[in-house]
Amino acid sequence: MAYETILLEDHDSVLLIRLNRPESLNAINKKMLSELCSVLSSADKDTKVRVVVLTGTDKFFAAGADIKEMEKKDSVEMFLEDFFTEEHDIISSFRKPLIAAVSGYALGGGCELAMMCDIILSSDTAKFGQPEINLGVMAGIGGTQRLPRAVGKSKAMDMHLSGRYMDAHEAERVGLVSRVMPEKELELGALDLARKISEKSLLTILAIKEAIKLSEQTNMSTGILFERRKFHSLFGKEDQKEGMAAFIEKRSPKFMDK
Numbered sequence: 001m002a003y004e005t006i007l008l009e010d011h012d013s014v015l016l017i018r019l020n021r022p023e024s025l026n027a028i029n030k031k032m033l034s035e036l037c038s039v040l041s042s043a044d045k046d047t048k049v050r051v052v053v054l055t056g057t058d059k060f061f062a063a064g065a066d067i068k069e070m071e072k073k074d075s076v077e078m079f080l081e082d083f084f085t086e087e088h089d090i091i092s093s094f095r096k097p098l099i100a101a102v103s104g105y106a107l108g109g110g111c112e113l114a115m116m117c118d119i120i121l122s123s124d125t126a127k128f129g130q131p132e133i134n135l136g137v138m139a140g141i142g143g144t145q146r147l148p149r150a151v152g153k154s155k156a157m158d159m160h161l162s163g164r165y166m167d168a169h170e171a172e173r174v175g176l177v178s179r180v181m182p183e184k185e186l187e188l189g190a191l192d193l194a195r196k197i198s199e200k201s202l203l204t205i206l207a208i209k210e211a212i213k214l215s216e217q218t219n220m221s222t223g224i225l226f227e228r229r230k231f232h233s234l235f236g237k238e239d240q241k242e243g244m245a246a247f248i249e250k251r252s253p254k255f256m257d258k
């Protein structure tokens, strides 16, 4: 199926989604979010897809929500349309690993979209920012909640209140991104990581993602209990037997997602 605002690339067990509105530096409009959500909803059910990579171009991941689409809206319209709520929930409840490969601008909603992903890989030219304050508004799709959890309160306040950008190296130093790569190597690096993850047991992948996501919502003892129960439950799966047998027999495991 052809989409208007995104491009899809099938890399066997890895699906690459490329944001594709170059005329506006990939500004995120309703159409883009709805297409993205429709693809993610299908990918969650598609047994062939194990990991998704979300990317843009070398120069821009996404320069924010589409200002031209929002400019004329009033607060009643925003509230009644419940702008972006459903889309936020679909993206943030995607069950399989979602890797953002960010190069160039990731601003406003673009930075928030990257932070909704599980891992952010960054090129050395990436710039992260929440500059909504310059438009007389504030972040609205998770930026005031996810950024402080990722980089701490002081840096999050600094970025949201001044609108300044954070470069890739600062982002790696403070833990917003997991790795920085040269611009030309980012996409291959992201696909390589996605492929490595996709070779593991899907049952384990999903359990790990669920447990780490819960850590953002719950207290330590509840999280640790959840983790332990998940760990116990994996011993009822064939993939645990296979993984441990393969280690002892000095061979690579063949996981069957069973």
Ligand code: DAK
Pocket (backbone or CB within 6 Å): 023, 024, 025, 027, 028, 063, 064, 065, 066, 067, 068, 078, 083, 084, 085, 105, 107, 108, 109, 110, 131, 132, 135, 139, 140, 141
């Ligand atoms: N929206 C619409 N168009 C954009 C855009 C954006 N966010 N960013 C860039 N463009 C367009 C420009 O208007 C320009 O279009 P033309 O003039 O050629 O028609 C084209 O992309 C190229 O941009 P520039 O000429 O500005 O390119 P430069 O290289 O000079 O500058 C820049 C690049 C990224 C520094 C600059 O474009 C820029 O500052 N862009 C805006 C960045 C920004 O403020 N982002 C935050 C947007 S507000 C909500 C939840 C979330 C949100 C809203 C609501 N709800 C729950 C209700 C999120 C809000 C945001 O993200």
